[in-house]
Amino acid sequence: MSTPVASQARGGQVPRRRIPARWIAVALAVALLAAIGLSTQYRSAESVAEPSRKQFDPVAYGERTYESKVVPAVKRKAVELPVLVKAMNTDMEGAGRQYGIRQGNGPYSFAVKGTGTAGAVRSGLMPVAVPGLPPGTRVSLQVGPVINGTALRDSVGFITFRQFLNQVEYAQAATALNDQAWEKLLKNLNAPGLRGKKISFVGAFGFLTPSVVTITPVSIKETP
Structure with missing residues (x-):
């Protein structure tokens, strides 16, 4: 008489195999990573840096800023230019502290x-x-068309580097x-036509020497 096969269950049904727990854990981890990958938006290095x-x-x-604040x-x-130049010739640092504006250790800028x-x-x-200026003092107004320097920015005191990105x-x-x-x-100013005439002016300049004053004007008017 033959012996019944041990792996057969009652009624002739073959029992199901049990899946190891570690396989289930691996499958769940793979599914989780796939879901994360589908929901993740990738950005380029350039877009991250924007x-x-x-x-x-x-x-x-x-x-x-110009007309509403700077002017x-x-x-x-x-300050009256003769007063400032006299103060600069007497004590440059003192004149700077009294009348000027500076950013860090840069040169002073003055409104005059x-x-x-x-x-x-x-x-x-x-x-x-x-x-009223000392002999040899050279005063010039920039009349363009190219206007150089940073005097308008630096002389007002409320425009600083920290307000800008770089x-x-x-x-x-x-x-x-x-x-x-x-x-x-300056665009509509007849600067050559003012030669020999008395004018008044308001503007700003960055310090070079007390004897060289090159002003960026915000006002130039012919006076009687």
Whole structure:
């Protein structure tokens, strides 16, 4: 008589095999990773590096800042040029602290006003003979069309590097203000026609030496 096969269950049914627990764990892990992969959005290195702030617009910055803020500040802070030059010749550091603005350890910038006789325009500069200055002092107004320097930006005190993303934007802000000075004041100014006439002016300059004063103007007017 033959012996019944041990693997057969009652009724002739073959029992189901049990799946090892570790196989189940592996399958669940694979499914979880697949789900994560499907729901994940990948970004390029360039998109991750993109700043969330709006891109700086130098033209818009100049238009909203020059006439409404910079010009009034320069006029309000302006010191008579002979007073400033005398103070600079006596004590440069003291004059800077009293009348000027500086960023960090940079040179001082000053807002000034004065009256004098206009000379012949050369290379975008109009010399002005201002009474009361030490002999040899050379005063010039930038009349364009190219306006150089950062005096309008630096002399008002409320425009600082921290307001901008980087040095490029900071420099663009200065250029934008210079461009506004050209558009709003100098573009339609008959600077050559002022030769020999008495004028009053308001503007700003960055310190070079007490004997060389090159001013970016925000106002130039012929006076009686």
